[in-house]
Amino acid sequence: MTSSALSAPPPHSDTHATTKASDGEEQALRRAADAGEAAAGWVRGLASRQGEEEHARALERVAEAIVRASSCEILPGSDGLLAEELRYTLAADVVLGASHTVGTRPELHPGELMPLITVCALAAAFPSCVLGNLGTELTALSDELAAATEAGRIATAAGAARACPARRPGTLGSDHADPLDRLAYRSVFDSAAESFEVALHYQGGHGEKARAQALHNALAAAGGGIAAAALLRVADDPAxxxxxxxxxxxxxxxxxxxxxxxEDLGGANGDGTTDPTQP
Structure with missing residues (x-):
C-alpha cells in the first residue's frame, strides 16, 4: 500500500457548513460507528497475524481509517468527500499491504480477501451518504458493513480451524481418564442394561427370540445417549x-x-468422581 500513517483528521476542503443531525440521523450515525468499530476489530486481528511488521502496520492503518470513515468523517451538510489520505488507505491496493517494500503480500486465509476489500469500499462510501437521505442510506451501508465483517470473521475462523491438528474422536466411554465421560457412559450403560433385563424377563428369559428382543431394547435405550455424546464431540471440535x-x-x-x-458431560450432575447413588 502507498498510504502513510494516519494523523489527526484534516479539515475538509468543502465550503458547506455542517448541520445538526436529526434524531433519526443520530441513530444512524451511531449504528455506522458501531459497524465501523466491529470491522476495524476484525482487520486488527488480521494485522496481528502478519509475520511482516510492514504488513501489520499497513492493516492497522486500514483499521484506523475504517473507524474514522464510519464516524468523524460523516458530516451532515458537508460535501460528502472522504479525506484524501483515507481514500488512499481504503483503496483496493489494501490487498497488497506493504508489498512494494517487503516483496510479499499480506498473509490471509482463503475467503478473507473479498470481505477485506468489501469492508474498505463500504467504509469509504459512508461520508457520501450526507448528500442523500442520510439516515436511510447510512443504515443500509452499516448493515452491509456488518455482513461483510461477519463473512470475514467466518473465513478467519475457518482458516484457524484448518490449522488445528487432526485428532481422532473418541466414543463415549473410551476416555477412561475423564470422570465426566465415565459418568455419562455409566448412565447409558445402566439404561441399556435395565432395558435388556426387562425385555429378557418378559420374553421368558430363554431362546433366540428372547435374546434378540432384549438386545433390541438395549440398543434402543442406548442409541440416543451415544448419538448425543457424538454430537457434543463434534460441536466441541475446534477444527x-x-x-x-x-x-x-x-x-x-x-x-x-x-x-x-x-448434563453428565457438562458437569451438571456432579464431577463424576463420586457415586451419586451413595449418600
Missing part, C-alpha cells in the same frame, strides 16, 4: 470452526436425544 449459533444448535439436538448425557 470445525463452528460459530456460536452452530455450536448451540448441535447442543440442543443432543439434549433432545438424551438430556441426561448432555
Amino acid at each position: 470445525l470452526g463452528l460459530d456460536p449459533d452452530q455450536w448451540e444448535h448441535l447442543h440442543l439436538i443432543a439434549a433432545e436425544l438424551n438430556l441426561r448425557v448432555v
Whole structure:
C-alpha cells in the first residue's frame, strides 16, 4: 500500500457548513460507528497475524481509517468527500499491504480477501451518504458493513480451524481418564442394561427370540445417549470452526436425544468422581 500513517483528521476542503443531525440521523450515525468499530476489530486481528511488521502496520492503518470513515468523517451538510489520505488507505491496493517494500503480500486465509476489500469500499462510501437521505442510506451501508465483517470473521475462523491438528474422536466411554465421560457412559450403560433385563424377563428369559428382543431394547435405550455424546464431540471440535449459533444448535439436538448425557458431560450432575447413588 502507498498510504502513510494516519494523523489527526484534516479539515475538509468543502465550503458547506455542517448541520445538526436529526434524531433519526443520530441513530444512524451511531449504528455506522458501531459497524465501523466491529470491522476495524476484525482487520486488527488480521494485522496481528502478519509475520511482516510492514504488513501489520499497513492493516492497522486500514483499521484506523475504517473507524474514522464510519464516524468523524460523516458530516451532515458537508460535501460528502472522504479525506484524501483515507481514500488512499481504503483503496483496493489494501490487498497488497506493504508489498512494494517487503516483496510479499499480506498473509490471509482463503475467503478473507473479498470481505477485506468489501469492508474498505463500504467504509469509504459512508461520508457520501450526507448528500442523500442520510439516515436511510447510512443504515443500509452499516448493515452491509456488518455482513461483510461477519463473512470475514467466518473465513478467519475457518482458516484457524484448518490449522488445528487432526485428532481422532473418541466414543463415549473410551476416555477412561475423564470422570465426566465415565459418568455419562455409566448412565447409558445402566439404561441399556435395565432395558435388556426387562425385555429378557418378559420374553421368558430363554431362546433366540428372547435374546434378540432384549438386545433390541438395549440398543434402543442406548442409541440416543451415544448419538448425543457424538454430537457434543463434534460441536466441541475446534477444527470445525463452528460459530456460536452452530455450536448451540448441535447442543440442543443432543439434549433432545438424551438430556441426561448432555448434563453428565457438562458437569451438571456432579464431577463424576463420586457415586451419586451413595449418600
